[in-house]
Amino acid sequence: MLKDLLAKKLSKRTFQKELEQFHAFDIAKSLETLSVEETNVLFNNLNLEQTAEIVAYLEHGDAARLLATFDSKKQIAIFNEMNVDDTVDILQSYEDSKLRDQIIKSLIDKEDVSKIITYDDDVVGAYISNDYVSLTKEMDVKEATTSLIKQADDAESINLLFVVDNEGHYLGAVNLKTLVKARSPKTIEEIMIDIPKVIDNSPVTEAVYDMKNYELYELPVTDKDNKLIGILTLDDIIDIATHEAEEDFEKLAALPSTNKRDSWLKTALKRLPWLIILMFISIPLMTFSDFMVASISGIAILAFFQPLMLSSPGNVATQTLAVALKSITNEGKMSKKEVGKEFVSNLITSLLLGFITFVLSFLFVYFLQLGLPESAQNFSRLQVALIFASIIGGSLVIVVSLVSLLSIAIPHFFKLIKVDPAVASGPFITTIIDFFSTLVYFGLATLILLKVGML
Amino acid sequence: MNLDFKKSNYALKKELKSMQAYDIAEVFSELDSKEQLRVFNLIGVKRSSEVFSRLSKHQQIETFKMLPKERKTQILNNLEVDELKEFISYFDEEEQENVLSFVSVDRANIIKDLLIYSSDTAPSIMTTQFLTINVDTTVKKATSYIFNNVKEDDFIDNIYVIDEEEKLVGVLALKDLIIARADDEISELMNSEYHFVYSSHTIKEAIEIVKNYDLTSLPVVDHQGYLLGIITADDVLEQLINNYDELYNRLAFLPKHDESYSGFERSKKRLPWLLITTILNILIAFLFIMVPAFELTLSEVFALVLFQPLVLDMAGNIGTQNLAVTILGIHRDELSSKDDRRKFLKKELLIIIFNCLISALVGFGIVALFSFITKQVNSAGVIIHPAKLGLTVAFALFSGMFISGLLGTLLPIFFAKRDMDSDNASGPILTTLADIIAILTYYIVASIMLLFM
Numbered sequence: 001m002l003k004d005l006l007a008k009k010l011s012k013r014t015f016q017k018e019l020e021q022f023h024a025f026d027i028a029k030s031l032e033t034l035s036v037e038e039t040n041v042l043f044n045n046l047n048l049e050q051t052a053e054i055v056a057y058l059e060h061g062d063a064a065r066l067l068a069t070f071d072s073k074k075q076i077a078i079f080n081e082m083n084v085d086d087t088v089d090i091l092q093s094y095e096d097s098k099l100r101d102q103i104i105k106s107l108i109d110k111e112d113v114s115k116i117i118t119y120d121d122d123v124v125g126a127y128i129s130n131d132y133v134s135l136t137k138e139m140d141v142k143e144a145t146t147s148l149i150k151q152a153d154d155a156e157s158i159n160l161l162f163v164v165d166n167e168g169h170y171l172g173a174v175n176l177k178t179l180v181k182a183r184s185p186k187t188i189e190e191i192m193i194d195i196p197k198v199i200d201n202s203p204v205t206e207a208v209y210d211m212k213n214y215e216l217y218e219l220p221v222t223d224k225d226n227k228l229i230g231i232l233t234l235d236d237i238i239d240i241a242t243h244e245a246e247e248d249f250e251k252l253a254a255l256p257s258t259n260k261r262d263s264w265l266k267t268a269l270k271r272l273p274w275l276i277i278l279m280f281i282s283i284p285l286m287t288f289s290d291f292m293v294a295s296i297s298g299i300a301i302l303a304f305f306q307p308l309m310l311s312s313p314g315n316v317a318t319q320t321l322a323v324a325l326k327s328i329t330n331e332g333k334m335s336k337k338e339v340g341k342e343f344v345s346n347l348i349t350s351l352l353l354g355f356i357t358f359v360l361s362f363l364f365v366y367f368l369q370l371g372l373p374e375s376a377q378n379f380s381r382l383q384v385a386l387i388f389a390s391i392i393g394g395s396l397v398i399v400v401s402l403v404s405l406l407s408i409a410i411p412h413f414f415k416l417i418k419v420d421p422a423v424a425s426g427p428f429i430t431t432i433i434d435f436f437s438t439l440v441y442f443g444l445a446t447l448i449l450l451k452v453g454m455l
Numbered sequence: 456m457n458l459d460f461k462k463s464n465y466a467l468k469k470e471l472k473s474m475q476a477y478d479i480a481e482v483f484s485e486l487d488s489k490e491q492l493r494v495f496n497l498i499g500v501k502r503s504s505e506v507f508s509r510l511s512k513h514q515q516i517e518t519f520k521m522l523p524k525e526r527k528t529q530i531l532n533n534l535e536v537d538e539l540k541e542f543i544s545y546f547d548e549e550e551q552e553n554v555l556s557f558v559s560v561d562r563a564n565i566i567k568d569l570l571i572y573s574s575d576t577a578p579s580i581m582t583t584q585f586l587t588i589n590v591d592t593t594v595k596k597a598t599s600y601i602f603n604n605v606k607e608d609d610f611i612d613n614i615y616v617i618d619e620e621e622k623l624v625g626v627l628a629l630k631d632l633i634i635a636r637a638d639d640e641i642s643e644l645m646n647s648e649y650h651f652v653y654s655s656h657t658i659k660e661a662i663e664i665v666k667n668y669d670l671t672s673l674p675v676v677d678h679q680g681y682l683l684g685i686i687t688a689d690d691v692l693e694q695l696i697n698n699y700d701e702l703y704n705r706l707a708f709l710p711k712h713d714e715s716y717s718g719f720e721r722s723k724k725r726l727p728w729l730l731i732t733t734i735l736n737i738l739i740a741f742l743f744i745m746v747p748a749f750e751l752t753l754s755e756v757f758a759l760v761l762f763q764p765l766v767l768d769m770a771g772n773i774g775t776q777n778l779a780v781t782i783l784g785i786h787r788d789e790l791s792s793k794d795d796r797r798k799f800l801k802k803e804l805l806i807i808i809f810n811c812l813i814s815a816l817v818g819f820g821i822v823a824l825f826s827f828i829t830k831q832v833n834s835a836g837v838i839i840h841p842a843k844l845g846l847t848v849a850f851a852l853f854s855g856m857f858i859s860g861l862l863g864t865l866l867p868i869f870f871a872k873r874d875m876d877s878d879n880a881s882g883p884i885l886t887t888l889a890d891i892i893a894i895l896t897y898y899i900v901a902s903i904m905l906l907f908m
Binding site for chain 1: 693749
């Protein structure tokens with residue numbers, strides 16, 4: 001264990017040697033169990049390369065706080081040992097922006113860092129790495145191999161070697177296997193293949209799906225003029241994919257991102273706003289219901305069936321919403337075919353649910369004759385059962401068959417007005433559907449009851 | 456992207472050439488079988504199998520059925536081993552034999568070995584397409600061995616180093632081999648402190664290791680130390696995304712979803728639990744009608760119907776939040792020990808109580824103010840005290856939300872502990888129970904408050 005090792009008070013050299021048996025990830029993870037003193041001992045005994053590796057595995061905020069305890073000279077030296085993308089992530093979490101700018105100016109990779117740091121953290125540019133091998137198309141395969149060996153040490157991976165022209169425009173890539181099997185004379189252009197690229201300002205989710213769908217280990221990134229400016233590596237994409245997926249998941253439940261270490265009160269206060277907002281959305285619904293129920297006031301059976309009218313359409317809507325949101329994140333929008341399928345699916349569901357509801361409520365009303373208006377006495381049992389079963393079953397068919405429209409349109413609408421489509425969470429869509437259910441249910445009830453003369 | 460099948464073979468071939476295998480696979484489901492065959496004929500065997508491997512499960516089976524015999528053989532023999540294994544696993548045992556008859560004997564044997572592992576263990580996503588070298592070999596020999604023997608689909612980012620007993624002793628990055636000097640020893644170049652999993656480890660454990668240590672591949676070994684296969688990072692990404700998609704769908708109570716399912720199939724898959732909740736809701740409606748006090752209260756104060764949606768929705772909302780937190784916690788393995796679970800439950804309980812209290816307070820304010828402004832009256836036309844309606848809603852909000860939040864936390868843990876698929880069970884139980892409790896409290900408090908006070 002790290003703690004035992006620290007207690008041994010080894011010489012710097014032996015300590016560094018001993019520490020090699022630990023992976024930087026494990027050391028970073030156990031940092032929080034160390035006291036301030038132990039942490040100091042640890043970092044005093046490490047060389048810069050080891051320090052950089054460990055710091056890169058910390059949460060960005062924690063890393064920034066840790067580095068702030070060193071003098072600025074040491075901070076710069078540590079950053080110089082780090083990947084550019086990690087450097088940028090950590091520098092972004094610096095609270096002291098003056099110090100940050102001062103550090104950037106003294107870095108070896110200052111140009112790359114100051115460029116990457118300008119990207120928002122939801123676009124590809126923020127995650128690029130410059131540790132790749134690049135070749136030019138005119139190179140002979142022999143020349144290319146020599147160039148590869150020179151560049152290989154700094155590259156994260158040499159699976160794919162990226163080809164650019166003299167101005168740095170991206171042309172394609174060469175597979176390492178092809179290169180080593182090729183015999184001179186042959187130029188790089190002849191063995192180059194087409195590997196899809198992403199633009200630096202595209203959303204990171206696009207890169208995640210490109211990488212997954214094209215089964216790549218590296219994805220080239222260009223600026224809008226097709227200049228190759230870096231690559232995304234699979235290990236970064238795996239972290240991004242995890243983060244994005246968890247965020248989508250939490251958004252579907254109207255749940256703000258929470259940290260396990262937050263206190264219960266802090267977590268509760270983070271979750272509360274959405275609950276309160278959802279309550280306020282239902283104020284207009286109350287006013288609307290007040291208007292809708294005026295004519296059917298006192299008919300208890302209609303009131304007792306309202307929960308059914310709210311819950312079943314809400315459940316169906318949430319399912320379709322989940323499908324719609326996934327399509328929007330993956331492809332930007334839902335294809336017409338998908339919309340059609342969801343619509344058909346909900347239509348079938350609505351007919352079946354409506355039929356069952358009709359039959360059951362018919363039986364109940366026929367045999368129980370409870371919760372009915374006084375004027376029902378003027379009708380036969382059969383007539384009354386038919387009337388109420390039609391209202392209840394009919395409303396359910398109408399509402400459920402049409403919820404797909406709302407749960408597909410609303411997230412698309414949000415996207416159109418440049419609001420995150422995922423704001424349309426399950427709870428949000430359920431509340432909106434309630435308006436629709438109330439309108440159809442009480443509307444249909446008023447209409448039918450008026451028509452048969454029961455009101 | 457749309458393919459134009461009126462074009463000449465030459466023009467179509469050119470168009471297909473500019474497309475990635477995945478992009479061709481994406482439009483595949485819209486083609487009829489004749490067009491699909493034409494595409495396969497034009498793009499060649501290797502690319503055909505690449506396209507095939509990117510089709511959805513459903514589409515793979517459909518397409519496979521219509522392929523002529525020799526195409527079946529070609530495509531299956533060119534799939535990567537892990538892709539072929541996955542495809543074979545879609546069939547039941549009898550059919551598997553049948554499908555494997557199209558595959559070369561060597562491959563069929565590898566696949567049969569792989570099929571033994573159960574679908575949630577690490578070996579089930581491993582591939583056998585990698586290269587091994589002997590630890591005693593020289594840099595020069597190793598390099599020429601690798602480049603003479605590498606096949607197109609082999610993973611060579613890392614080369615696996617074995618001893619004379621063929622046990623795994625190290626992992627050598629190809630990069631390091633390429634920049635090595637001729638007199639370097641393999642045992643010095645390789646990493647002997649490599650990460651690995653045993654064949655008994657789960658997929659999830661393997662994913663965590665690849666993710667945390669930024670690996671591009673992870674060896675799977677048996678307990679004697681023999682290398683069985685490797686898990687590559689691209690498969691980890693795919694698995695990771697699939698796992699999260701599953702989690703996402705579970706939160707929306709959406710059964711396994713595939714874009715290729717028709718509207719009818721979707722409805723059929725989703726119907727069972729929708730049916731259960733609907734029927735339960737109908738039964739509850741009648742149970743409530745049969746309680747004379749409830750019916751009396753409601754016909755006295757029909758305004759109660761105005762706040763039903765609020766009470767029901769809020770119970771559902773907090774339930775969904777807690778369900779999400781818990782499912783995510785289980786997925787991240789944060790709730791595996793008893794101690795973790797106790798801490799988690801204690802924290803969540805405090806959060807639920809706090810948020811229920813605040814929500815009830817806000818609910819009281821909203822309802823009382825609303826009733827005051829709209830002057831809600833009873834059946835006799837007398838104005839109902841706004842505070843009475845407010846209190847009724849507040850009590851119902853608190854109890855409904857409390858129960859729902861609690862169930863949202865407990866049910867997933869309960870099902871996970873029993874290793875049950877909670878997809879189908881926790882949804883209906885959560886929503887229906889929460890609804891019942893919320894409405895029950897609502898009418899009980901209303902009856903007491905409005906009839907007897």
